[in-house]
Amino acid sequence: MAGGASEQGRSVLDRALAVLGSFSDECPEQTLGEIVTATGLAAATAHRLVAELVAWGALERPGRGRYRIGIRLWQIGALAPLARDLRDSALPFLQDLGAVTGQVVHLVVLDGHRALFLERLPGHADVQVRSRVGRRMPAHASGPGKVLLAYAPPAFVADVVARGLPRMASGTITDPHELAATLAEVHRAGYCLSRDEMTDGAASVAAPVMGPAGDVVASVSVVVPSSTENLQPLVPAVRLTAAAVGRALVPGADIPLSARTG
Secondary structure, three states, rough: EEEEEHHHHOOOHHHHHHHHHHOOOOOOEEHHHHHHHHOOOHHHHHHHHHHHHHHHHHEEEEEEEEEOOHHHHHHOOOOHHHHHHOOOOOOOOHHHHHHHHHOOEEEEEEEEEEEEEEEEEEEOOOOOOOOOOOOOEHHOHHHHHHHHHHOOOOHHHHHHOOOOOOOOOOOOOOOHHHHHHHHHHHHHHHHHHEEOOOOEEEEEEEEEEEEOOOEEEEEEEEEEEEOOOOOHEEEEEEEHHHHHHHHHHOOOOOOOOHHOOO
């Protein structure tokens, strides 16, 4: 579609958001030409918007002719109350879980139809993971993501399935019927065991974080090598951590020492 035709009826804000939205995990840096191709904007329009976004700090230049998301957007995103309050409340308990297990620890929420990694604490073990803070990944392909889906409305899960279940690793569940059965078991058990689903060589134990209204607002997970034969010993620590985070979200709630994993 020609740039001029694709711009008809689009506001300046819509065009600017299209520029920002063209950046992703797969395309963290782009040239002006790549931005034009991704957005359908005319080259002159894209050039003007990119220049204004750079001046404001929403974009930055890592090198000549290349652009990436700027730190100004991170500063604004950090003001989001749900993300900020949830992370701040969870961090002490996540640190306890990391100290006890020595493994990678995650705090994950749903962002649209994908799992957003809100926090990641590094572990001592040599486990390769794809996650990083702020990264969005397919919800069906990880333990914490499946926990969130297990407690989501059926219509939401159906929409996730309709959008496709891409294979991320050898153990990714790509069959809708198998996913439905797995989610039902996760909901029944109250936790999720996962192997080689997001990354080959990694396994996880995940549990839901209940918010003040009794709904699931996040999930906590710990990642270990998939060669770990028995994941069950990690379940109590992960569930205690998730419960402690949930209680910390309730104003005035007392968190017993027994809820701390350290």
